[in-house]
Amino acid sequence: MSTTDQTLFRAAMMDPAAPVPASLTDGAGRPAGRRFSVYRNNVAVSLTEALIEGFPACYAVLGDEMFRGMAGVYLRQHPPASPLMARFGEALPGFLDAAPQVAGMRWIGDLARLEYALRQSYHAADAEALSPETLAAIPPEDLGSTRFALPPSRRVLRSEWPVLSIWHRALDPTAPQAQPGAEDVLILRPDYDPIPHLLSPGDIGFLDALAGGAPLAEAAEAATEQTPDHDPTPILTLLMQNQALLPAQEA
Template sequence: MTEQHSFRAPLLDADRAIPEGLTDGLGRPAGARYNVYRNNVAVSLTEALETGFPAIAKLIGPDNFRAVAARYLRAAPPTSPLMMHYGAGFPEFLKTVEPLAHLGYLPDVARLELALRRSFHAADHTPADPALLQDVDDDALMSCRMALAPSAHLLRSPWPIVSIWAFNMRPGSAKPQARPEDALILRAEFDPEPLVTPEGGAAFVTALIRGESFGSAMTAAGDSFDVGVMLNLLFTHRAIAGISFEDTP
């Protein structure tokens, strides 16, 4: 074990002994200072998780969240000095917390919150002009390809994750109904918005993300898909970053 590891390992685990031989600048024992530093690190990382996953903190309560966070800190130390990246593995970690197993929707709600954060920090883009689709014949439309904005994210879930998130984060939101919801996260301006995709919308967006043609995406969406509703949603939220046609150089 390296000296660096022996110093860092106990930082996130209060059950571990303070490293031996620590001294301050005057050569005095620095165990008390290490304890203060250790506490500050744990508090900072817990606060970063609370900031990144506020709906999860509200769903399980502050005491439970801090207990779960303490376990996560030990299992997943930070790999970047940028706290906006901390917690990337938190949704998967929640699946391993046995006392929370009866709340099966928690990992997917955490995935939604993580996607909201990533959308917020995603690169800006210039949205495509919907006028590009005017006066386009059917063959050209079916063969064109649409690129989504870097801030756009799609999450498919068997749980009503958007409704659960909204019920906990937006006063006055309707109580979630027991049904699946596919979440489309779009950022028209500065703040990302989680939206429930219309029927067939998730399959349509998935096909676009894969680089498939507009026609292939329509086929994937199914017969009940309302393409007008979907396009209005995407263009209104400035989610189309580019439209290319086969004859475009």
């Protein structure tokens, strides 16, 4: 199949209104119209199901009919660009930001970002964290000058919306109703499944400094520059409990 034929095939595959490429024939040399239509429909259904599986909270809040309808538009605008299905849906947050159908749900794009970040965390590389025994063996007087690395599976999302609360509520109707306000989220993967955590003001400054190679005391100072009364103890405890403190990389 020539490059031109491949382009036509790809365009026709994602758009049910597009004509069947003339170069496509069945085993008897006849136009493959009906067979191609069946195949095209199967591909669209499979990709839609992949979006539903990958963005369950968005699916829950939008409902089956709206989500599937928007998925059909999304597939035509953003067909899979990688053979890795884990990357499919990467453009969905931006698509939802601009979609007129959800103009009254301005938080929906960030909800999709959270779900995609959870998937990214799931597929990220493994890393061996410092053991509790190793951490406990650090002399208290040396702790402030100690540097740590953070795992490849961590993800941070800053949102002007209560995105984590919306996510919990979408997946569990018994969860508390989301209250107005911004929420920052840290995703950690202590075992196999990523877990999102709500951050306190100043925590992101602490995490950014730590990830940038700053020793613990300097990371704490960076957090207080953003939030003067920031206490690093809760976020540090969270990192320890979720096996998210790694040996610092050697320069």
